[in-house]
Amino acid sequence: MFKILPMQSIDERRALCQRTGAEFYPGDLAYQAFIDEKEAGIITFFFSGKRGCLRQICFYPDMQDFEVMFIGGRACMNFMDSVGATEGYFISPDPSNERLTLALGYKKQDDGSYYLNTEGFFIEHCKREQE
Numbered sequence: 001m002f003k004i005l006p007m008q009s010i011d012e013r014r015a016l017c018q019r020t021g022a023e024f025y026p027g028d029l030a031y032q033a034f035i036d037e038k039e040a041g042i043i044t045f046f047f048s049g050k051r052g053c054l055r056q057i058c059f060y061p062d063m064q065d066f067e068v069m070f071i072g073g074r075a076c077m078n079f080m081d082s083v084g085a086t087e088g089y090f091i092s093p094d095p096s097n098e099r100l101t102l103a104l105g106y107k108k109q110d111d112g113s114y115y116l117n118t119e120g121f122f123i124e125h126c127k128r129e130q131e
Contacts, residue, residue, distance in 0.1 A: 002065070003034040004043075004072045016042045022058035023092070033072050035063055043069075045076040052080030052118065056092040057100065066100060073104045081118040090114040 007013050007030040016032060017024035022042050033040040041059030045052070054076055057069050077088060093101040093114055105121065106114035 001036060002040070002068045002071075004031050004068075004075050005034070006030070007032050007042075013042070013044075017044070017058075020058045020060060022056055025055065028055055029076075031072055031076060033059065033063075033068055035065055035068055038063070040065070040068065041072075043072045043076050045080060047080050047083065047085035050085055050087045051089065052077065052083075052085030052087065053089045053091050054080075054104075057094065066103075069097075069100055070103055073100070077104065077116075077118060078122050081122055086117060086119040088116040088118045090116075 007016070010026060013028070013030045014024050020042055022044060025044065025046070028044040028046045030045070031043045033043065040063035041057070043057050044055040046055060047053065054073060057073050059069060080088065088106070090101055090104070090106045093106070101114055106116045109115050
């Protein structure tokens with residue numbers, strides 16, 4: 001069993017970033033992941049206007065569960081999309097886990113960045129599979 005919960009306290013976000021090795025940005029929002037009631041990791045993100053930026057998905061090495069990381073990433077993406085930030089970017093994907101980045105739906109751009117337009121992504125079943 002797992003839980004993905006929003007983090008409210010900046011101090012808690014800072015501390016969890018430090019524990020997991022994630023970079024801390026005071027303006028970011030974050031979700032905290034738990035697996036079997038144990039702290040597993042953090043997913044950080046921010047948005048500005050139509051830009052919704054997933055910053056990082058950082059889990060403890062012994063708690064890296066692909067499905068939980070995927071669902072946590074998608075939860076952040078869905079939240080950003082729901083507030084109108086449909087120009088999606090993944091700022092700091094783990095280069096050793098490109099499978100996760102691609103599974104989330106991001107496509108590598110010519111400049112090396114990862115991008116996904118989420119407009120309609122969460123309401124039209126299988127829309128992206130047709131592209």
